[in-house]
Amino acid sequence: MEIRILHFYPDLMSLYGSYANVSILKRTLEAMGNSVTVERMELGGDADLTHADFVYMGAGTERAQKAALLNFSKLGDAVKAAADAGVTMLFAGNSMELLGKTITDDAGKVYEGLGLAGFASVQNKKRFVEDVYGHTDLYEDAVVGFINRCSVITGVETPLLTSMDMGHGNEGPCGPEGYHCGSVFASQLTGPILVKNPALLKVMVQAVYRHRDQECPEIPVDDYMAQGWAITAEELKARCQK
Amino acid sequence: MRKFLAIVVCKLGRFVGKLVGKGSSMPGKFALKICPDILKRVQLPPHIIAVTGSNGKTSTVEMIATVLRAQGKHVIYNAEGSNQVEGVTTLILTHATLGGKVNADVLLLESDERYAAHSFKYFHPTEFVITNLYRDQLTRNGHPESVFDAILPAIHPDTELILNGDDPLSSCFAIGHKKVKWFGLNHCATDTDAPTGVYHDGTYCPVCRAPMEYDYVHYNHIGAYRCTKCGHARPAPDYAATDLDLKGGKLVLDGQYTVALAFRSIYNVYNILAAYAACRECGVEGAAIADTLSSYILKNGRMQTFTLGQHHGTLLTSKHENSIAYDTNLRYIASTNDDCTVLIIVDAVSRKYFTSETSWLWDIDFDQLNAPHVKRVILSGLYRNDLAERFTFTGVQNWEVIPGIPDAAAAIKAEGSEDLYVVTCFSDRDKLLNLPDVKKEG
Numbered sequence: 099m100e101i102r103i104l105h106f107y108p109d110l111m112s113l114y115g116s117y118a119n120v121s122i123l124k125r126t127l128e129a130m131g132n133s134v135t136v137e138r139m140e141l142g143g144d145a146d147l148t149h150a151d152f153v154y155m156g157a158g159t160e161r162a163q164k165a166a167l168l169n170f171s172k173l174g175d176a177v178k179a180a181a182d183a184g185v186t187m188l189f190a191g192n193s194m195e196l197l198g199k200t201i202t203d204d205a206g207k208v209y210e211g212l213g214l215a216g217f218a219s220v221q222n223k224k225r226f227v228e229d230v231y232g233h234t235d236l237y238e239d240a241v242v243g244f245i246n247r248c249s250v251i252t253g254v255e256t257p258l259l260t261s262m263d264m265g266h267g268n269e270g271p272c273g274p275e276g277y278h279c280g281s282v283f284a285s286q287l288t289g290p291i292l293v294k295n296p297a298l299l300k301v302m303v304q305a306v307y308r309h310r311d312q313e314c315p316e317i318p319v320d321d322y323m324a325q326g327w328a329i330t331a332e333e334l335k336a337r338c339q340k
Numbered sequence: 341m342r343k344f345l346a347i348v349v350c351k352l353g354r355f356v357g358k359l360v361g362k363g364s365s366m367p368g369k370f371a372l373k374i375c376p377d378i379l380k381r382v383q384l385p386p387h388i389i390a391v392t393g394s395n396g397k398t399s400t401v402e403m404i405a406t407v408l409r410a411q412g413k414h415v416i417y418n419a420e421g422s423n424q425v426e427g428v429t430t431l432i433l434t435h436a437t438l439g440g441k442v443n444a445d446v447l448l449l450e451s452d453e454r455y456a457a458h459s460f461k462y463f464h465p466t467e468f469v470i471t472n473l474y475r476d477q478l479t480r481n482g483h484p485e486s487v488f489d490a491i492l493p494a495i496h497p498d499t500e501l502i503l504n505g506d507d508p509l510s511s512c513f514a515i516g517h518k519k520v521k522w523f524g525l526n527h528c529a530t531d532t533d534a535p536t537g538v539y540h541d542g543t544y545c546p547v548c549r550a551p552m553e554y555d556y557v558h559y560n561h562i563g564a565y566r567c568t569k570c571g572h573a574r575p576a577p578d579y580a581a582t583d584l585d586l587k588g589g590k591l592v593l594d595g596q597y598t599v600a601l602a603f604r605s606i607y608n609v610y611n612i613l614a615a616y617a618a619c620r621e622c623g624v625e626g627a628a629i630a631d632t633l634s635s636y637i638l639k640n641g642r643m644q645t646f647t648l649g650q651h652h653g654t655l656l657t658s659k660h661e662n663s664i665a666y667d668t669n670l671r672y673i674a675s676t677n678d679d680c681t682v683l684i685i686v687d688a689v690s691r692k693y694f695t696s697e698t699s700w701l702w703d704i705d706f707d708q709l710n711a712p713h714v715k716r717v718i719l720s721g722l723y724r725n726d727l728a729e730r731f732t733f734t735g736v737q738n739w740e741v742i743p744g745i746p747d748a749a750a751a752i753k754a755e756g757s758e759d760l761y762v763v764t765c766f767s768d769r770d771k772l773l774n775l776p777d778v779k780k781e782g
Contacts, residue, residue: 113475114483115703159483165544225482248482289702326726330723
């Protein structure tokens with residue numbers, strides 16, 4: 099297949115290795131015999147989502163997030179149409195908040211979100227930075243990673259992580275985290291979450307194939323990723339049990 | 341009475357702490373419990389110099405202390421690195437009389453960037469050096485702009501800011517502040533035309549988010565930037581490195597003072613520049629500063645030479661969770677010419693707290709090791725798989741994984757005599773340096 103990945107605001111929304119989610123997805127899809135194009139969507143530029151296979155945005159600072167919102171909200175209808183059409187999307191870190199109804203910053207200013215989902219985000223001066231050991235209904239393996247957020251998100255009815263043994267969820271400690279509806283995935287987990295979680299990478303690849311009505315062949319995951327996940331999961335699980 | 345009691349308890353606590361080898365924060369903590377505003381009640385020296393920022397705090401503080409002491413000044417500073425309010429309190433009260441007068445000409449403080457506002461609640465620095473603000477310790481700091489927001493309330497209007505004009509973010513502290521002095525490195529031979537590294541924090545203006553342009557870049561996003569919209573731009577420095585020859589180990593300050601570089605890293609240049617600016621603001625002549633800092637060897641253990649078998653080794657301490665610290669040390673290795681092996685260890689991400697967070701590895705430009713003289717790269721430690729996965733996305737070919745640090749050292753010792761560079765953090769350095777086959781120098 100010829101696969102088209104749209105990477106939104108790769109320099110602006112790029113905290114802590116966020117770009118690697120695109121890198122690992124591209125390499126995996128290529129290893130499966132596909133031809134993959136990654137298009138960098140810059141601030142102020144036009145974006146054609148009609149033939150996209152994967153839409154991605156990473157994490158940014160809160161001020162960068164507002165600049166991203168200003169631009170991305172202009173694409174609201176196109177993003178909603180793509181989501182309805184089953185295009186796979188991943189919003190990592192605080193780009194998740196763009197999908198909701200509103201974002202309220204730490205000074206109380208309210209920004210309109212895309213309204214793709216019904217949740218609302220309220221940002222605080224206090225940050226929650228913490229390792230994550232959680233669980234999702236999508237697969238058995240634990241979800242590992244790191245949360246770096248300053249927001250409380252209410253109104254998520256379909257979270258990506260249904261529970262957490264460690265980490266700060268949408269509304270508080272150890273609660274559900276992220277958002278998942280159809281082919282749209284979002285999580286406040288920071289950084290290369292698809293590298294850290296091979297099972298989540300497989301979910302993304304399967305979603306891309308599903309959107310194309312193609313049978314998904316076996317998905318290759320290299321040993322370093324698998325062993326890296328296993329060690330981190332073991333460390334975090336042991337920490338949870340202390 | 342509470343003031344007197346707090347001072348006595350702090351002095352006693354420090355005395356006992358030294359006997360039993362405990363850290364320097366606890367006595368200050370007790371003193372603050374007894375008298376929360378004790379720092380308002382003591383009589384501080386005429387010069388209070390604070391140094392904060394993501395990188396270079398400790399080195400800059402040590403250089404300032406060395407220069408000022410060479411000028412006969414009585415300088416007290418938190419040499420043990422206890423840089424939060426408790427450690428600062430311990431330092432101040434330990435050097436105070438029972439009446440509360442601090443016996444020193446200069447109080448020099450390395451200040452934790454996130455807690456500076458707490459440290460300076462009851463007093464403020466006369467000079468405040470801010471070295472830079474980078475991605476650093478995600479696990480504590482969130483991101484550089486949240487650190488900026490944390491430092492801002494610590495800045496008193498009467499404080500003179502000494503800022504790195506080459507850093508687009510930390511230079512924003514000058515906005516609305518009247519007393520500012522700038523230091524910066526002028527255009528030099530090793531510059532690039534555009535930002536380097538894996539990520540580009542200089543792409544957009546930190547003030548208005550419009551695109552930024554660069555006339556030249558010293559490293560990563562540090563250089564001569566200017567916003568295309570709001571005018572935020574590198575200021576003309578008050579204190580400048582006007583000529584730099586890293587290979588030759590020569591730095592010229594303000595066109596007339598030559599410093600011989602003991603460690604030929606761009607980081608060292610910026611630390612010297614910051615120290616130079618602070619000392620000049622304290623009235624020290626440029627020639628005297630250059631004389632003291634020439635061939636000055638940092639004593640903070642961040643660079644350690646050693647032998648391992650036939651290999652001469654250099655340990656380059658690179659804070660885990662700080663990609664620019666890594667990038668700078670990798671750049672140093674790339675700039676050397678002799679064949680070498682590089683050992684990278686990520687075993688404990690932090691020595692102070694638990695975390696399994698390794699996202700920061702993806703912000704490091706490991707491709708700098710894709711150089712002909714780098715013959716072998718060994719990845720070791722608990723998080724070697726995360727390192728290895730990162731390396732699969734580089735052009736570096738000659739890397740391998742050896743899980744155990746002793747095994748990695750044994751493999752290096754077993755063959756060759758090329759130079760060895762070890763890149764790791766304080767949390768992991770002694771796991772190598774304490775091995776029986778490793779013989780430390782100096």
